[in-house]
Amino acid sequence: MWMKENTYGIGVKIVLYTICILWALITLVPYLIAVITSLKPVEDVTKFSVDFGKLSFSSYKYITTEFPFMRWLFNSFVVAVAVTAGNLLFNSMAAYALARLSFPFKKVVFYIIIGTMMIPGQVLLIPIYLILNKLGWIDSYKGLIIPWLVSAFYIFFMRQYFLTIPKDLEEAALIDGLSRFGIFFKIFLPLSLPALATQAIFIFVGNWNSFMWPSIIASSEELYTLPVGLNSFYGQYYQFWNQVLAGAILLSLPTIIVFVAFQKYFVRGIVTTGLKE
């Protein structure tokens, strides 16, 4: 909690909570409009009024039956879960090495990793595509997953977090005969749950919503992830907004669930990032 109990009087609290609740409502309105529009019949989409008698799940039915929707959902899950798991493991390992081990050119390696964050993704499009093509990974799960298993920013992020873990812990463990891997898995990872949760949320959500790469790599329909599949609802000249929004709502549900599940750690993660004890 950012507010200590009993710092403010009850009146001030009421005002603060009212402001917070109002703000929450304001941010919820667009989402509610999207939900309602997705339930409307097509002729009412552009009308502002809501006729509750006409609301139905027909758009949802249409997109889940007319398109291989379940397959896309499955693909999205496989890719997002695999990429998130890979990132949690590899970023943390690299971060541990940079934070705790001493090896030649450590500083240089660290700066190179940080430096890669400055290269805009668009520049990498063609080289990565060429590499994937040479490997024969275009239009396969490998191509959708493997290039994104590591991320420079989160290596940096985890390193900063690991630096805050007291050295004494590690030394004690070393004396007791725990191996490097033991220290990493048994001490460091359990202690960094908030940071790992923050990473997991950001990477999962980012990957779940990513469109550019999957759309380039997956050229056959059965490999589409949800955002790519949903994009194929768009007609060349017009689209039916109730269907597009029904797809968008379905796409947003898992990210909301992930956020709610990890939210506790997530807030803690943001608060503690970069704090030295």
Add this chain to the structure above:
Amino acid sequence: MKKFLTILLTLIFLLSLVAGIGAAQKDVFATSKITLKLGAWASSPAEKKIVQNQIAAFKKLYPNVDVKITEIVGDYNQKMQLLMASKTEPDIFYMDSMPAWQYIAKNVLEPLDSWMKKYNVKTIGYESSLLQPFIYKGKVYGLPKDYNTLVLFYNKEMFKQAGLTQAPKTWQELKEYAKKLTTDKVVGLTMNLELARIQPFAYQNGGKVFDGSKPVFTDPKALEGLKFALDLFKEGICKTPKDLGAGWVGDAFADKKAAMTIEGGWMIPFLNDRKIPKDQYGIAELPAGPAGKSTMAFTVAYVMSKNSKHKPEAFKLIRFLTGEGGQKYVVEAGLALPSLKSAGVNFAKTYPERKALVDGAKYAQVYFYGLDGTKVVDVFNKAFEDYVIGKKYDLKKNIEERVKQIMK
């Protein structure tokens, strides 16, 4: 980005030259099993169905050739360039009229003339205006797969109430009707404020916007025609769909916010989806101007990649898709118009109420302005907006200034 793409495409060109010198033309038709890739942008399930049916029919004729569809979701041109850079582009693919010359000039497409001679395909069989964007320096690079023209859709119910019996045939009538039909709830006419809809007025007045190789910006007759259309907006008897709070003109028309609209044939499947009965609206040719009739045509062709490893088979596929065998399915679906003249006759028979769409092909201008298409459109669209908002009343001066800014 533009510069980068130019460099990229130049590189591709050089690479393909080097590769081309080494590669000898294979001319034997598939004796063993091969796979052709067909590149298409993502579109409605109905449109996908057409291509799938066409391919199934093609496979019956040529059992040795398997055809796989590579569907491109998102920015088609961007991804096509990426595929070309990595030499993984499909053997044949969709090409819109607008960027066609840019691709051709970069030397990434296969000229089709020699193949056409060999397999006896004549340009005369296609609606002649449609081929123009795909002919560059006298060579043919693509054969149109289908097209659509602009027509006038009008709400019969509203016409009856206003005491009007048929669609407007002249400029005067268009203006008069639009005035009559405009009430506090309904606007007489709705269309997009963009070159792709306003241009026909320039040609209906005997003007020109494009002379076959380069754009013409300030032809006095054209400006006069454009002004006539823009003044309809100024008078408030024509509005953009945005001003009517509609997603596009189709919504405005279906929701009875406008009595008339100028739009392409893709309105028809949309109105069917919106369950608007067929007898509630009429489809007519665009009103004729002082110098006669004009409309826009939008077309997409099949082109062949220079890097294709199976050129004879790829050409046979193009020939099938744009010939009698494949065009039959375009007619059946009724989403777009067949580009083959003979199939166009069948289309008019199958859908007599859509005759206006086919008739338009005879005097249509294809949506295409040479190498700098997007810039040309940009110049006009911005000038149109300024004129309607009334920021700059002098259309000619404004266009000239914008040409200086944009067309470097």
